[in-house]
Amino acid sequence: MTMICEQERTPLEAVTTRGPTMTFKQKLFLLAGASIVAFSSSAFAASTVRVTIAEYSKGTGPYFQEAAKAFEAANPDVKVQIEVVPWDSLQQKLTTDISAGANADLSIIGTRWLLDFVSEGIVAPLDEHIKPEFKARFIDTFLTPSVMNGKVYGLPIAASARAMYYNKDIFAKAGITTPPATWADFKTSAEKIKKLDGETYGFGLQGKEIETDVYFYYGMWSNGGEIVKDGKSGLDSKAAVETAKLYKSFIDEGLTQPGVTSYSREDVQNLFKQGKVATVITAPFLSGQIKTEAPKLNYGVAPIPAGPSGDQGTYGVTDSIVLFENSKNKEAAWKFLDFIFTTEQRTKFDKVENFLPVNAEEAKDPYFADNADLKVFTSLLPNARFAPVIPGWEDIAKTTSNAIQKIYLGQGEAEATLKEAAAKINATLK
Amino acid sequence: MQRATAPYFLILPSFLLAAAIILWPLKEIISLSLHDVNRFGMLREFVGLEHFRVLFADPDFIAATWRTLVWTVCVVLGTLIVSVPIALILNEDFYGRGFARILIMLPWAISLSMTAVVWRWALNGESGMLNSALRDLGIIGSNIQWLADATTAFPMQILIGILVSVPFTVTIFLGGLSSVPDDLYEAASTEGAGRWDQFRLITLPLLRPFINIAFVLNTIYVFNSFPIIWVTTQGGPSNSTHILVTYLYELGFRLGRLGEAAAVSLIMFVILLVFTIIYVRLAMREEKA
Numbered sequence: 001m002t003m004i005c006e007q008e009r010t011p012l013e014a015v016t017t018r019g020p021t022m023t024f025k026q027k028l029f030l031l032a033g034a035s036i037v038a039f040s041s042s043a044f045a046a047s048t049v050r051v052t053i054a055e056y057s058k059g060t061g062p063y064f065q066e067a068a069k070a071f072e073a074a075n076p077d078v079k080v081q082i083e084v085v086p087w088d089s090l091q092q093k094l095t096t097d098i099s100a101g102a103n104a105d106l107s108i109i110g111t112r113w114l115l116d117f118v119s120e121g122i123v124a125p126l127d128e129h130i131k132p133e134f135k136a137r138f139i140d141t142f143l144t145p146s147v148m149n150g151k152v153y154g155l156p157i158a159a160s161a162r163a164m165y166y167n168k169d170i171f172a173k174a175g176i177t178t179p180p181a182t183w184a185d186f187k188t189s190a191e192k193i194k195k196l197d198g199e200t201y202g203f204g205l206q207g208k209e210i211e212t213d214v215y216f217y218y219g220m221w222s223n224g225g226e227i228v229k230d231g232k233s234g235l236d237s238k239a240a241v242e243t244a245k246l247y248k249s250f251i252d253e254g255l256t257q258p259g260v261t262s263y264s265r266e267d268v269q270n271l272f273k274q275g276k277v278a279t280v281i282t283a284p285f286l287s288g289q290i291k292t293e294a295p296k297l298n299y300g301v302a303p304i305p306a307g308p309s310g311d312q313g314t315y316g317v318t319d320s321i322v323l324f325e326n327s328k329n330k331e332a333a334w335k336f337l338d339f340i341f342t343t344e345q346r347t348k349f350d351k352v353e354n355f356l357p358v359n360a361e362e363a364k365d366p367y368f369a370d371n372a373d374l375k376v377f378t379s380l381l382p383n384a385r386f387a388p389v390i391p392g393w394e395d396i397a398k399t400t401s402n403a404i405q406k407i408y409l410g411q412g413e414a415e416a417t418l419k420e421a422a423a424k425i426n427a428t429l430k
Numbered sequence: 431m432q433r434a435t436a437p438y439f440l441i442l443p444s445f446l447l448a449a450a451i452i453l454w455p456l457k458e459i460i461s462l463s464l465h466d467v468n469r470f471g472m473l474r475e476f477v478g479l480e481h482f483r484v485l486f487a488d489p490d491f492i493a494a495t496w497r498t499l500v501w502t503v504c505v506v507l508g509t510l511i512v513s514v515p516i517a518l519i520l521n522e523d524f525y526g527r528g529f530a531r532i533l534i535m536l537p538w539a540i541s542l543s544m545t546a547v548v549w550r551w552a553l554n555g556e557s558g559m560l561n562s563a564l565r566d567l568g569i570i571g572s573n574i575q576w577l578a579d580a581t582t583a584f585p586m587q588i589l590i591g592i593l594v595s596v597p598f599t600v601t602i603f604l605g606g607l608s609s610v611p612d613d614l615y616e617a618a619s620t621e622g623a624g625r626w627d628q629f630r631l632i633t634l635p636l637l638r639p640f641i642n643i644a645f646v647l648n649t650i651y652v653f654n655s656f657p658i659i660w661v662t663t664q665g666g667p668s669n670s671t672h673i674l675v676t677y678l679y680e681l682g683f684r685l686g687r688l689g690e691a692a693a694v695s696l697i698m699f700v701i702l703l704v705f706t707i708i709y710v711r712l713a714m715r716e717e718k719a
Contacts, residue, residue, distance in 0.1 A: 092683040099471025099688075116686065120468050207578075209664055259555045259575020261667035262583075267554070276556055395685050405667040409579060 047329045048079045049336050050104035052097075054090050054319065056158065057285070059352035067348075071339045078332045091394075098122060098324075105327040106337065108157055111145045111320045112387035112394075118148050119391065123322040125151040129334045137341060142358040145386045146320045154320025155341060159356045160283040161377045161384050162218065162315045164305070168298045170200055170278040179302035183222060183246060186279075186305045190255035193278050203250050204268040204277030207260035207408050213400035214315050215265075218281055218304050219243035221313025221385060227396075228388045231429060235400060236415075236422035239307075244407050244414035251408055261405050273297060283317075287373045288354035301376040316384030318358075356381075392428045399424050456699075462692035469686030481693040490669045491677065491694070497584070498653065498673040505591035505652045506645065509599050512592060513644070517603035518633070531604075538597035546661035549590050553577050553662065580670035583663050587671065590658050595651070599644045606640030607633070646709055653702060674698050 053064050061084040068080035083104060085093050090108070097103040109117065117123045130152060135143070138156070146154035166179050174193045180186035190202025206215040217227060223246075225239030234240060250256050257263065257277055265282065272280040273294040280286070281304055290297050306312040321340075323333055339345065343361040350357055350368070356377060357363040368374055387393055403421035406412035463481055466474040485491045520531050537545065552559040555575035564570045577583045610633065618628050656675050659665060665672035665680060672680070674694060682691030 091686075095470060095683055095686070095688070116469055120470060120472070122470060208666060257556060258573065259578030261579065262553075262555055262575050262577035271556060274557065392686075395687075398680075398685060402666075402668045409667060411668070 047077070047332045048081055049106065049329050049333045050081045050083065051336070052090075052093070052104040052107035053082055053084050054087050054108045055084050056087070056353050056355075060084065063349055063352050067340055067345055068336075071336055074339075075332075075335060078329075078335060080336055101326065103324055103326070105329050105333040106321055106323055108319055108321050109154070111154065111156070111318045114146060114154055114320055114322070115148065115389050115391055115393075117322065118153050121325055123153050124325045124327070124330065125153055126155070126323060126334070126337075127151050129338075134338065134341070137343070137359050137361065139358055139360050139363065141316070141381055141384070142318050142356075145316075145318050145389075148389065154322040155337060156318040156358045157321040157340075158317075158319040158353065159358045160285070160317045161356060161380055162214075162281055162283055162304065163376050163380060164279055164281050164302045165272060165286055165299055166279045166302060167272070167275060167277075168300050170196070170275065174278075179300060180305050183219065183305045183307060187246075187250070187255065190250065190278075191253070194253075194255055199276070201255060201257045201271075201277045202279065203256045204272055204280040205247065205250065205256040205260045205263070205408075206265050206268045207263055207405060208267070209264040211265055212404065213397045215281065216243065216247065216400065216404045217315065217385075218313065219246060219307075222305060222307035222311050224307060224309060224311045227385075228390055228429070233396075233422040233425035233429065235403070235425060236419045240418055241415050244404065244418060247404075248407055248410075248414065260408050272299075284356060284374060284377050285354040301373045303376065303380055312383055314380040314384050316381065316386045318386070390429060395428050396425050399428070459692045459695055459699075462689055463696050465689060467689040467692070469688065471688055477689070481689045482697075485690060485693055485697070490672065493669070494665075494672040494674050494677040495697075497671070498675075501584075501588060501591070501673050502649060502653045504588045505595060505655075506648045508588065508592040509595040509648055510641065510644065513596050513599035513603055514637075514641075516596065517600045517607060518629075520600065520604060521607040534600055535597045537594060542594060542655075543657040543661060545594055546590070546657045549586075549658075550577070550662050553586060577663055578667070580667070584671050587658055587662060590662075591652060591655065594658070595648055599648060602640050602644045602647075603637065606637045610636045642713065646706070649705065650702060653698070 051064070051068075053060060055061060061082070064082045064084070068082050071080055072078065081104075091113075094103065094107065094109065114123070142156040142159045143152070146152060146156060164179065170193060171177075171179070171189070174189070174196055176189045176192060180189050186203070193200055193202040206212055217225075220227075220234075220240050220243045223239035223243050225237050225243065226234040228234060229237075251260060257268075257271055263271070268277065268280050269282060269286055269289070271277045272286075273290060275297070287301075290299065303312060304314055321337065323330060323337070327333055340349070341359065343359055346357065346359045346362045347365050347367070349355070350362065356374065357365070357368050363369065363378075390396070399421050403412070403417050406417050407414050461473065462471070464476060464478060466477050466480075468474060516534060520527065520534065524530075551557075553576040555561065555573050555578065558576070560576065561570070561573045565573070574582060576586050614632050615628055618632060623631065654675055656679065659671055659673055659676050660679065663671045665676045669677075675698070678691050678694040678698070681687045681694060
C-alpha cells in the first residue's frame, strides 16, 4: 500500500517545481492531487489483514471484533477486517473466493480439509514464524493434526472432543445408578428406560446431516475398528458390521427415538434438552446451551461406553486457522495470529464458545480446571482419534453416512451395504 | 445497406449485456466441465467428456434426474390445479375479499428458505406442529416421522412446493380474469349457459394465455428450486430426495467435485433449453392457427 502513496507523490513533486509558471487550473489540480494523497495515506498507511471467521455461536463475531480492536490499539499500523460466515456456507465461500483469487489473508477451516489445501499449495507453512516459545504455548495433541510433511500449516483455533451426556433424573427413575460403562450395559439401561412411559428413549441416535458418520464411529471404535487402516477403508471390518447391527438393534427394539434419519445433531441435542432422550453423544458446547436453555436439566457427562474388549474412543476435532499462500500481508497476519493465541485471548474465546483449552497455560485457569463437565472431556483426550489425514475426507464421510442411513432405514443389509461403501471409499483413497 | 445493419446496431447493446451475463458464464462452465478441476476451481488437464461419463454411470445422478421430473410435473400441475379455483373465488365480489387476497398472497412476502425452515420444524417427528395437530384431531395415533424416509419426505416437499407457488400463480390468473369482459357472461346466461358451461367455454379459453405463461414460468422456477429440499432433508436420507439442483450443490460445494457439478449444470441447462424451444414452437403454431 505504501507503494501507491509513493507513486502518487512523484508527479505531484514534478508539478511543484514548476511553481512560478503555474496556471490557476494547475493549482487546482495540485490541490486535488494533494488531497488525494492526504486521503489515501490516511486510509492506506495501515496494511489491512482480512480474516474469515466461521460462526460457532452468537458470541463468535463479537469476540473477534473485540480482539481485532484490541490488536489494532497495540499495532496502529495494521487494520484487521473480520468477515463472519455461518459454518454451513464456509466451504462454499472458500471455494468461490479461492477460485476467484479473492480470499482473505487468514481463514478458519476444518482441519480435516487441510490436506486438500496443502496439496494444492493454497496455504502457507508457518514454520518460519514459529519460535520455540510460541510452540510451547500449545497442548501437543491439538497442534499435531495441523502438522503435515513435518510443517505446521495451521493453528488450532477451536478444539473439541466427544463424550456421553446422560439425564440423571431419567436414569434414577429407571433405577440406574451409574452411567453405562460398556455398550452391553448401555443396552440394558436403554431397555429399562423404555419401560418407563414409552415416550422416553435411552439412546439419542443421530442419523441426518453432518457427522452422521461420526456418530457411527463412536461404536465402531469401541468395537476396535478404524476409519482407515493401512490405506484401506475399515468400513467392511468385523467391528463396523457388528456396530451397524448393534445400532440397528437399538432402533428396531425402540431404544432410540423413532425416525433416526430425520434427526441431525442439533435435533438430537434438542430432544436431550427436552428430556425425551436419556443420552446424547456430543461436544462440550452442549453444556453451555443447557445452562441457558434448560437450566433445570439434571445431567452428567460420562465417557462413551466401551466395547467387549475394553476399547474405547472419542472423536477429537480441531479447526485450524490458516494463512493463505497468496496473502500480501503475511507479516501483519502473523502478528494477529500471535496475538489471538496469547493465553489471555484464548481464555476469553474458549469461555465464549465452550471449547477445550488448546493452550497449556490457559488449561490451568480455574474456569477450565475446576469444571466437572470439561474434566471428563479432557480425561478422554489420550484416547481421542482425529479425522485421518486422507484426501477427499468429505467424500468419504458422505459415502459412510449414506450407507449407514440405508442400514438404519432397513433398506440395506448391514454387511453388504458396508462392503459396497468400503469399495467406493477405497477407490477415493487411491 | 445502412437499413440492413441498423437493426443489428440497435440490438447490439442488449446483446452485449446478455452475452456478459449469459454467454460468458456458459463458456466458463463448459470449460470447467471438460477439464479436471481441483476443489478450488483451478483447471488442470483436459479430460473431454469424462465427467459426463462418470455422471451417467452414477445411479444417484440418474435417480435425481427422474426425481426432478416427478418434482417439476407434480409441483407445476398441482399448483395450476389449485390456483384456478382460488383465483375464480377471489375474482368474485364478496365481503372481505381484500382480506382474503392478502391472506393468499402473504406467503409470497416470506423468503423461500425461511418458509422451508418453518416447515422443517413443523415436520419434526417428536415436537413438530403437524404431528401434534394431527394427533389432536385424532387422525393419527402415533407420531409420523415425516422426514425420516423419502416415501413421506418427498410428497411433503412437493406439497410445500405447491403451497409456495400458489400466490404467484393466483396473481397471474387474477390479472387474466379481470380482462374477461362481463358482458360475455351476461350474453351467455341469456342464451341459457350454466356456470360450468360458462367456465368451460368462456373463462378457460380466455384464461389460456395466462395459464400458458404460469406454466412456463413455474416450470423454470420449480426445476431450479433449491431451498425446500436442501433445508428439509439436504437430499437425504441416503440421497433419496435429491433433485438435480441439490445434487449439483452437494457435488460442487460439499464434495469439491467442481467438474462434475459443472457437467450437471450444463445438463440442466440443456433440459430447460429443450423444454423452452418445444414450448415456444407449440405456442407459435397455436398463434398461427
